[in-house]
Amino acid sequence: MNDTIVSTAPRSLWLKFILPSLLGAIVFLFPVPNGESFTIPFGILIDWVNENLSTLVSGLLIAVTVLSAALTIAFSTFRLDVGSAFIKKVFRVSPTWLILRVLGAVFCVLYFTGIGPEFITSGATGGTVVGFLMKNLLALFFFAALALPLLTDYGFMEFVGSFLSRAFKRLFRLPGRSAIDGLASWLGAAPVGVMLTVQQYDMGVYSRRQAATVATTFSIVSVPFCYVIAKVVGLQDVFFSYYGSVMLIGFVCALILPRIPPLTWIPDSYAPGVTPHEDDVLKPGETAMQAGTRMALARASEAPGFAGFLSKGLHNLIGIWFGLVPATLAIAMMSLIVAEYTPLFTWLSTPFVPILEWAGVADAQAAAPGMIIGFADMYLPALIGADIPSQETRFLIAILSVSQLIYMSEVGALLLRANLGLHLGHLVMIFVIRTIIATPLAILLAKLVF
Template sequence: MTNYMDKSQQSILEKDAVDSDSLSEKQWRASLWKFLLFSAFGIALFIIPFQWDGKVTILLGVLTDTLQALLGGYVVYVVMALVTTSCVGALAVKVLNPNLREGSLAKNLFDVNWFWLVARVLGMVFVWMIFLQVGPEFIISRNTGGVIFEDLIPILIPLFLPFLTDFGLMEFLGTLSSKLFVKLFNLPGRSAVDAMSSWFGAASIGLLVTMQQYDKSYYSQREAAIIATTFSVTSIAFTYVVAKTIGVDNNFVYFYLTIALTGFIAAVIMPRIPPLSLKPDTYHSGKSMLDEETPAHYSTYQWAVNRAVTRAQSMPGLGKVFKSSTKNLFDIYFGLIPVVFAIGTIGLGLAEYTPVFNWLATPLVPLLEWLQIPEATKAAPAMIMGFADMYLPALVGKSIESEMTRFIVGAASITQIIYMSEVGALILKSNIKLNILELFGIFILRTLISLVVITSVAHLLY
């Protein structure tokens, strides 16, 4: 997502290949504890699910809920200020063309191309129209702009800290699982952390990890594209919300296991077919910074610890870590939120007020009928609507009478992954070269794969 790499990050990349054997015993122990403590905190913050206030969540979710509770009704004004500042700043830079220092925060936040400038302008116009309730229902309706304004504002990361990525955990897990991930998914082993952070945390968290790793040249363009579109699954907590909305929460265990099975099968297939298989193995900096080969005199576990300790030792002080995290946070808020308003509102408006999705879903109806899915005509548009927003199929599909069909629609909406109100917008905003047509193609392919698997399970259950 970010277009910069500060000097401390460059230094980290340069020193990442240093062997921990060159460290003194005191340095080695200190770096080992740094790896263990910060990685443990990252796992606790982003991955480990637990019961809290009657729902399954993660520590980051609790922190986010606490922040939102503290902001209360003021969150609306915070969002409006962010979107307005994002647009006005970008317009000022485009019109006045000031001499901004390369790599500065102002340049990275406001110096955007024309496409993203238009998205920011639309985002600002939409947010004020929705707030003032002035304009066409297509924009200001509770079911279109209202969903974005009240339900999907991505205040998901009060502070992103790189404990999962920059203190050795990715090197450790990547070394241990590299052979498995290479064979199954044709990916580096360190992508295991991306998968876990999305699956147990949130899709946006996993995407942020992927984008940072691509910007640092740990992933190639092909690898980053695969990870972003294959492992950015929504959290367990939101999966339950979808199940409850569409009326299959009484079968949630089977619902979730079906999603897990479908996600695994799709992850095996998708990297091996176009468009993902055609992406080049080129790197953001021009060369790979990743080395997952195990030297002959190390066991896999020993080499995993060695690489983790080396990575932890190379990290700067916490002050620089917080500074870098703050830059990432600003980039998310100023860069992503206006795009979510622009693309998400238009997508939901098309779904709510036009027959576009009915037309797009027409070729899907015969397939659903062939799979013996009841109420195929109603189910098809609901599935296509998932491209606009993940929650939309559940809202539309809850009126379907057949529980089996609702089960299929709900599970498919989770495994489709690509939805433009958040994940799609975030991918388009990143440096990963995936355009909207490629994202739609990936969405359709994932839908077809998911339908076959989910329908097979649904016929066994119902």
């Protein structure tokens, strides 16, 4: 759309931008009283579902995992050729993802029927992952899939991103448009931000170094996911202090990481065959307000109506429920089984114990495995730290589980498949560096909050 969109936009277009964006901001960002503390309306919805519809959610979880495994076998192994391109994309996957989905279904059925071995049905493993975490995630994904487009599809990201564009250029050595990608991760989900960044690289909007920097620095876990992490460790009453701490640490990491290896090793080359784009967030003589309004209205003009909104939400829900939930369940279960029934993570985390003790962290022995297990999946540190008595230590673990950012179950796998010049060694380095930066800050913030 041209530059006259603001002056010529009809009232209906303004309403299409303002109303969904305002509703989305209220659902995900607006603080509401919750006893002696505050929460967000999104969290209240999740809590209500899990408290009042627990049996229904359990049945849904079994149905989702079993159906996902059966359809993935049919489409991926027997090459079933029916349904839309979207359905084929969800269920036609690599052997690794096929195995994870089948394992997710097996773990789920064995836990709920109680016929599985003790290491699957125990409260420390199956009870934590299947009986608590995945039931919370099922409700979270339902509301997130339907409501997140309010923030991502109707101009809210573009409007807010315009005010951040200059800061991204000066502070993070990135194009102004990367502010919008960062918001896509913050408000949507980290994998969404990574996929958007890869698309922008393929179109010539980012160089390889810029894309790698955005994907590994700003693909932070979204607000609703952070609420689940806070709930897992029993800190939902201090959710805003927790999320503020995550944002502060993310900001510090974003200042440092683009200026040091391995990101400085990535060349500033563009995708083959593309013409580099100019950064057009702020045009000459344009204020941030003008640019934000222009881009927001342009985005709203392309956004779907109510039927399209529901259709997209349903597609999101199917992709996440049947594609992500079973694999996440499998990875979390296997990791917790290893953590509970073998000394592996205790051995690997031994060097962190004296460091945490020196820093005055209570229950350092129990907290140390949370320093490294997050590389597998972001939920695992919170799961293994949920029973730690010290609130300060649980706060520390919850912050690290999000701030480390690189986890192989989603973001790491996406980055390795993308052609951004990142390999496994780079991801390990970034994970370690983020942990080194985040840990002392998280310890200090935990002591301030508690």
